[in-house]
Amino acid sequence: MARPFGPEALFNQAGFGIVSQESLKNQRIADDLCARRKPNEAVPYIMKAMQDENNVDIFVTATFLEPTYKESIECLDEGKRRASAILRRKYGPKALADDGPLIDKFSWNLDTRPYMRIMQAYVRMHVEYKKYAAAVDTIIEIFRLNRNDPLGQSTWLGSLLCFTARYADALYFAQVFMDVGAGRMHLDDLPPGGGTKFLPPRRDLYTAEEQRKLKNYEATILYTAALASFKLWGDGEEARMYLRLAAGANPKVLVKLLGRIRKPEHLTQGPRGINGPESAHDYLWLSQDLWMEDDVWSWISENLDAKKSVLMECGSEACNKEESTPAQFHRCSGCRQISYCSRECQKLDWRRHKPDCTHVQAVKAVGRAVAAGKPVPADVDMPIFTGDFSTAGVYMQEVPKTTKKANKKKKKKKKGKKEAGDGGDDGPIGEAGEDEAGKGSGEEEVRA
């Protein structure tokens, strides 16, 4: 969690570039011990890493080990104090002020990232302890620092506002972002605070053309709009429009709600594509309870439009059978993007589907490698670039690949595992409605 990722890690600019090697070394050992679930052994290394006043990230590691909410927050307070001091030293007394040099550059400027990781950790802690109002306040502060939502907090804010029954604010916030998606407003014209200086929400519909533009828009925003609109005005045209758009953008959320699949217990780790299964998983981790409330659930389950939009067709072209209930068919466990009514249909379709499936898996492997600050697997034959923003401007850098040798080794291992698993080359198959995200966190998802 505390680990710098992406370009910051690749090019070794972690921790403002000013944290001592000694402190970074102790932090890495502590992080590894935590990852291996040996927190007690990590404590002495954490204490040592903290001795360097420039180390901020260590407080993100430490906060997750604190036994109580109060202590977790105090731990982050100390990290925040240090990060603010470092920023003020470099950028002057107005480093964090509304009219300061860093406003709207937070997160993009590498120097600000440790500060933003602390902010993100606050949100996470507040949510873990169900302190939703405090989480809302922290996210609003993040939007003040950079209205462009560099940390993707817009995917959480709407639901958190709904948890605190601020449905009008949730809808206004969603409308600001949907207006950008619909082409009503340019991204450069986002108001300061990115829609967190709340006004009353509008009560109108998007035109057919605007709705077309919103088709693949960030689904968590669309779901927020649907839920908030329903809570404010009931089963009206607005709520139905938002729900239809949301279900179109990421049907996986609605599939799981309608299938009454058990709420995820953990967030996924690592990168995700927009509106992919990981996003659906994480959205439900936070928000599922809001949708399972009696009034809301009976609304979505009686909405035939929405229900119909999430039924899958069997991926075999010779079959094309449609599900009769959401999440009925088994999904290809390789790519999670295609469903089959039966093992036979998957076998029949495998020759056709295999190239797509392999490509999706390669793209995912690249995403995971970049996010972990690791080289890209050598057998991926596309150039991979990563962009970053700093005070010096935007720079692009090609991501190094692993050597062929190292990769071969890995491949061999993988192959062995696969053969032990399911034998033949008929394509991997998952459980009905199963989700990669759920598997990744070592859990089985069962229907309630």
Ligand SMILES: [Zn+2]
């Ligand atoms: Zn079939």
Ligand SMILES: [Zn+2]
């Ligand atoms: Zn597949």
